[in-house]
Amino acid sequence: MFEQKSIKETEAALGSDMNKGLSSEEAAGRLREHGENELASAEQATLWETFCEQLNDPLIYVLLGAAAISILLHEVSDAVIIIVVVLVNAVVGVIQEGKAKKALEALKKMTSPYAVVKRDGKQMEIPAAELVTGDLVYLSAGQQVPADIRLVESAGMRVEESALTGESVPVEKNALLVAREELPIGDRRNMAFMSTMVVAGRAEGIVTATGMDTEIGRIASMINDARQELTPLQKRLADMGKLLSILSVGLCAVLFFVAVIQHRNVIDMFITAISLAVAAVPEGLPAVVTIVLALSVSKMVKVHTIVRRLPSVETLGAVSVVCSDKTGTLTQNKMTVKKCFVNQTLYPAHRLPEGEGMELIEGMALCNDAVAEGNSKLGDPTETALLDLAGTYHVSQKKLRQTLPRTAEKAFDSTRKMMTTVHKKDKGYLSYTKGAPDEILKRCSRILIRHEVRPMTARHREQIRRTCEEMSSQALRVLALAMRQGDTAPKEEDMIFVGMTGMIDPARPEVKEAVERFQKAGVSTVMITGDHVDTAFAIAKELGIAGSPKECMTGERLSELSDVQLQNRITETRVFARVSPEHKVRIVKAFKNCNRIVAMTGDGVNDAPSLKSADIGIAMGMTGTDVAKNAADIILTDDNFATIEKAIEEGRGIYENIKKSVIFLLSSNFGEILTMFVAIICGLASPLKASHVLWINLITDSLPALALGVDENDKKSLMKRPPRKENESLFADGGLACTMFYGILIAAISLTAFLKIPHDILAGSGLAFTLDNVAKVLQNGNVLDRAQTYAFTVLGLSQLFHAVGMRDREKSVFRMNHFANKMMIAAFAVGFLLQFLVTEIPYFIRAFGTAALGMNEWIQLIILAAFPLLAHEVMILASVRPRKAERIIKEV
Missing domain, CATH: 3.40.1110.10 (Calcium-transporting ATPase, cytoplasmic domain N)
Known part of the structure; x- marks a missing residue:
């Protein structure tokens, strides 16, 4: 606004005096009225409020419900394990909070502590916090600009504004210029802005804005206003939590209805229903996801990437647009x-x-x-x-x-x-x-x-x-x-x-190759800069980001477009030049409204709002300002754009592993539910005790799921795929069919194991194998204990075999490199040992109500439990032949 006013008009509008400056009384009055020249602090939630917010999740509600149920069943140890899992997740979340607060604190540090002004006709030095609009301020080389200022006199003054505008060279200022129209910040040559640095010359000027009314104050407001959205994985897990909640309640209702129809003991059926509801919830899932993400952080460090927010790791794998600042990111920031x-x-x-x-x-x-x-x-x-x-x-x-x-x-x-x-x-x-x-x-x-x-x-x-x-x-x-x-x-x-x-300012040599790899991976690269459009396009063309000036848009043109018009043009534009911080936020939001997952890179103060608005904010660790780093989710320690490609590759692998873990856990739990549900509907005793279900869910399930979470993937293959869509389900690409198939298979072999003892007794007695006869046989406590032990053992071991096959659904177990995942070997061995303990150690036999098994029984049950792995091999074999035929046809 003031760039369009002459010096006299500015003096009159702000009630200033070019000869004497403001009087002390007038300055004091303005200070009381408008407040100090400081950036306002964001209203921060208390530690308790932040902690409670971490618990505001449907899956967490289900887990807390499972813990309460476990206490009712006198399974206190299981309840403790569930609560510890929930608390660990909440604590990790609290640690990751507070980015906006840190960003604003960094902005405050950037403001000048002192200013030279003229008041009452005398030149004096005062704290910058006491500056008011209308103050006459003196600037010289090496000084930080203490407020937004309309220059009234300048002599060879050049100001470094790259952190605020993104322009790669210092801007020459001219107090005599008067703009004919409103200009972008980088073109306001008669203005100086708070927190920028005078690198040459001197000037005098009138303060036009202080504190939160300055350009950097507006950036602080945008950082504070930007809300942290859930990552795609968090959204999927939240949806799954809601589904599991509904399923749990539905199962309980159905079983009570069955209890009434079959004239069963309502109390016993209540306990069974609760056990089934607990079986529906993968208690280990939040822990597995948190641990996998935490372990991935150490992996990311090896590729020069520091992760500030755990869930952002998996979001990297879904990124479809990388919006990059030019200066210092795509270029070397060195003329x-x-x-x-x-x-x-x-x-x-x-x-x-x-x-x-x-x-x-x-x-x-x-x-x-x-x-x-x-x-x-x-x-x-x-x-x-x-x-x-x-x-x-x-x-x-x-x-x-x-x-x-x-x-x-x-x-x-x-x-x-x-x-x-x-x-x-x-x-x-x-x-x-x-x-x-x-x-x-x-x-x-x-x-x-x-x-x-x-x-x-x-x-x-x-x-x-x-x-x-x-x-x-x-x-x-x-x-x-x-x-x-x-x-x-x-x-x-x-x-x-x-x-x-x-x-x-030349392009970084490694960026061009990274841009090409992004294109092959279905990721678009977009340049967003405060620099001039000609300079921006020249760099973009050299790097392969843009091939025609038609793919460029200036901030001036962007301002003329409505949000809908921008959204229609956004996918055709590869270079945005001469843009303001507000423009950057609009660009990010426009891409997000087109259902794109957006990563935004930057290093300056002007990048902070868009870093926080993007799905993934990526700051430069070496040249980036503290403001940018604190607003970002991820920091590149080597300032290398090519590192983003490695990080996305790692992110895709992490998501693939989490997806494998989720499908494994849900298919295993579905097998448990189906095992119990079918038996009860058929009028039989429950094949599993509540303690069996919790043991499998918390012990036998979780270790293989964690091993799947840290598995090595074929990352080259992952980077040849397009990025997954924002609304893509965890069950996409055959995930639901896989869950259902293995759940049914696990239930079938578990029920087979459960019915083996009644079958052998009935066959030995010459009686028909009917539901009524089976139900009568199972009324014998010893027979039921052994039958349940069979089902419990096969259910637990089958999930271990299932986990091995889940490492790669498209590769035979004989072609997998099993030593590449030593944790899976350990998980299989530990799981087998734990399952062995509950059937062979007297203390555990009494605690779990199991029966000791002989060598022949173990052999038979292990063969039965291996069916999921056998099914995996059969499916691989069936899919190989069509692929070979297709390859032969192409060669012909």
Whole structure:
């Protein structure tokens, strides 16, 4: 707004005084009215409220219900295990909370602690928190801007705004400019913004906004307002929790109805119904998911990725759009000279012909305010790039300055668009002028070609202009150099044209390959930057992100579009340039409204709101601001865009493992439910005791499920698939059929084991094998205990065999590398041992009401329990032949 007002209009609008500044009384009154120049803290939930929020989940409700039921059944140890699982999940969640608070604290640290102002006609230093609108503030090089300021006077002032706007080079300010229309932040050359850094020159200005009304304050508000959404996995697990809750209640109701019809003991049936309801809930699932995600965090560290929020790991696998900041993420955030124009020829900067171009290199190093100190260089990025060029050709600025000491200079300003330095050379003087090519060219009458000074012709001028246009079309920032001999004072006329350099913040070399791999994996890469559209498109084209200017959109154009119009255009656009923090948030939301899972990368303060709004916020660890890091879900420790591809690969593998664990647990639990439900509906005694169900769910199930959760996957194969859809069920790609099939199979073999003892007794007695006869036989306590032991043993062991096959549903168990998952070997062995204990150790036999088994019984039960693995092999064999036939047909 104030960029459109003149200095006088700004002074009048804010009630300021250019000569005296505000009075102390007026400043105090404004401070009381508007508050201190600080960023407001977000309203934070208490620790207890945060903890309770972690328990607000349907699956957690079911687990707490299961714990209560276990207590009713006097299974206190089982209840304790369930409660510990719930508490571990809640504590982990609490630890991961509070990102908005940390982001705002980091923003506060970035604000300037002191400001130089004029009040009552006197210049004084005050705490920046006491600044008010209308204050007259003085700015100088090295100072942080303490508030949003409309400049009223400026002298060679350049401000580093990359953290706020994303622009890769410092912005030159001009107090005299008046905008005709509202401009993006990066184009407001007559404004300075809170938290940015003055790198050169000085200025005076009137404070236009303080605290939360500043541009950085608006970013703080967006960080605070952005709500953390559930990840796709959390949504699926929540849906599953609701389904299991309904199923549990439904089972209880059905069994009570059966009890009434069959005239059973209502109390016994109540206990059985509760046991069945407990069987429906995979108590180990939250623990398995949490442990798998926690273990994956250590894996991610190995690929230079720090995970700040556990559930975000699996979300990586669903990412379909990576929105990336340009500066420092796709590029190196270091201006680099790419082209040199000398002797009327354009060369790559690192391949100048031997002996040529030294005048250009030495002149650019001398007409330069940056300073080289050892391996580090201090100063404007454009000028440090010129020193890097000199270093490439072993030209030392320090030695040059000793040989050609600077005796006079004329500083750069925005009107002339050039700077001049004069140097003592032997018994004479030599001056260099560096600046905008068109301004330099106008003041040159001669040209240096191969160490010889010649008159400049129209042909020379035309060739220089064409070369300048060519470099500009490649988004290179072009600087020209001219020189003049013999003058002790700076003169910028009748000069000798030496040459030009073209520089750019270059793309990271590894990014192009990462973008290609993303395309193969069905992941789109989108550039979002505060830089100019020409520069952005040049980098995007080089990296393969965009191929046509039609795929670019500016922030100005974006502002003209409604949310619906933007949503219609969003999938066709690959580059968003000159955008504000608000634009970035709109872009992320537009992609999300198109059912895309969005990862957003960034390193600056301006990226923080969009990092928090995205499904996955990814901050740069080395160059990123604390604000960006605290707003992000994931931090890249090497600032390497290619690392995102490795992280997504890891995320896909983790989701695949969690999916395997979920299907394994649910198919196993479905087998338990079906086993009990079929027997009870048929009027038989329950094949399993409540303690059997809890033992299998909490002990035998969980260890193999955890082993599946840390399994090694064929990640190359995973990265050839398109990303899964946001609303994709955990049972997609045959998952539901797999769950149902193995659940039915496990129930069938468990019931077979349960009925074996009654069958043998009836067969030995010459009686028919009918439901009535079976029910009568099972009324004998000893027979029922042994039959239940058979069912319990087969049910437990069958799930161990089932887990082995679940490692890969498309590969034979004989082709799997079992030593790649040693945890599965351990889980199988421990599970088998635990199952052995409850049938062979007297204490456990009494506790679980089982019967001791003989060697022959064990052999028979193990063979029966291995049927899920046998079924796995049969299905693999059946699917191999059609694939071979299809391959032969293609070859023919």
